[in-house]
Amino acid sequence: MYNRDFRRWRCSAIKKRVLDVNFLEKDPEHRTRLFLGAENLKKVQETKVLVVGAGAIGNEVIKNLLLLGVREIHVVDFDKVTESNLNRCVLFTPDDVGLPKVTAIANKKGWFAFDNTIIPYNSRVEDLSESVWEQIDLVIIGVDNDAARFWCNAQILAQERIIPYINGAMARDFIDFSVHVPPYTSCLVCSWREDHLKHVQKVFASCDEFFEQVVPKFPTISTYTSIVGGFMSHMAIEVIVHGDEWTQNVDFATKNSPLGKYFRFNFNTWQMETAYIMPNPQCIEPFCRKKRE
Numbered sequence: 001m002y003n004r005d006f007r008r009w010r011c012s013a014i015k016k017r018v019l020d021v022n023f024l025e026k027d028p029e030h031r032t033r034l035f036l037g038a039e040n041l042k043k044v045q046e047t048k049v050l051v052v053g054a055g056a057i058g059n060e061v062i063k064n065l066l067l068l069g070v071r072e073i074h075v076v077d078f079d080k081v082t083e084s085n086l087n088r089c090v091l092f093t094p095d096d097v098g099l100p101k102v103t104a105i106a107n108k109k110g111w112f113a114f115d116n117t118i119i120p121y122n123s124r125v126e127d128l129s130e131s132v133w134e135q136i137d138l139v140i141i142g143v144d145n146d147a148a149r150f151w152c153n154a155q156i157l158a159q160e161r162i163i164p165y166i167n168g169a170m171a172r173d174f175i176d177f178s179v180h181v182p183p184y185t186s187c188l189v190c191s192w193r194e195d196h197l198k199h200v201q202k203v204f205a206s207c208d209e210f211f212e213q214v215v216p217k218f219p220t221i222s223t224y225t226s227i228v229g230g231f232m233s234h235m236a237i238e239v240i241v242h243g244d245e246w247t248q249n250v251d252f253a254t255k256n257s258p259l260g261k262y263f264r265f266n267f268n269t270w271q272m273e274t275a276y277i278m279p280n281p282q283c284i285e286p287f288c289r290k291k292r293e
């Protein structure tokens with residue numbers, strides 16, 4: 001009698017557990033919540049992210065951030081989708097060719113399980129309204145030129161709030177990215193010299209759309225995009241979750257924190273090279289110097 005009752009009890013307990021597991025498997029955010037914790041996931045969900053550049057890196061980062069739970073993403077890019085983008089941009093399909101890149105991305109809202117808002121700005125970042133910079137909490141910079149990087153850096157530093165940002169790029173032999181939270185860390189141009197800035201501004205002034213169309217493009221493939229976009233998205237989540245705790249620790253630069261660091265994965269040596277970028281009190285960016293006062 002005892003055995004039969006026990007067996008019955010055990011069967012019903014196992015059945016209940018199976019039902020519980022099935023219930024959890026129906027929650028698309030269950031595994032992320034297990035990874036981050038409910039409180040940290042909430043932080044991620046409430047962060048408004050601006051992605052500058054809707055190219056290969058922008059595609060990858062937006063895909064990752066939406067899967068990770070970010071609910072509001074602003075994306076700016078002036079360019080249109082071409083066939084040559086389709087080898088490495090996860091959110092573009094052949095039907096998107098000819099559309100503004102930001103529109104093609106915003107149209108993919110329904111691809112994701114969670115409610116999301118993708119706000120597209122089909123313009124150059126230099127023309128992005130001040131009101132956008134004022135409302136965002138974190139910036140991802142995935143552009144292909146230093147003039148746009150310089151502009152983003154200045155805009156972020158001009159805000160009264162402290163806004164973390166992650167810059168990333170791809171080259172023929174490496175991908176690289178860096179994490180900035182000035183005034184706690186260097187800004188994106190702390191390591192630039194005045195003559196580099198002059199060169200960047202000269203190139204920018206001479207660029208027109210014709211030039212941009214005919215300038216030779218370097219080779220690139222989807223794995224590079226996934227690697228750099230994956231790292232940048234992961235850093236974004238790390239900064240959202242741990243940023244406050246790290247910046248309150250004066251020794252964060254020497255600790256296990258990515259803040260203020262530059263990372264390069266080299267495809268020739270197969271090594272990740274890391275360097276801490278010293279904040280520069282004589283930085284060429286006046287907003288950087290002002291922020292440190």
Ligand SMILES: [Zn+2]
Binds near residue numbers: 285
């Ligand atoms: Zn600086």
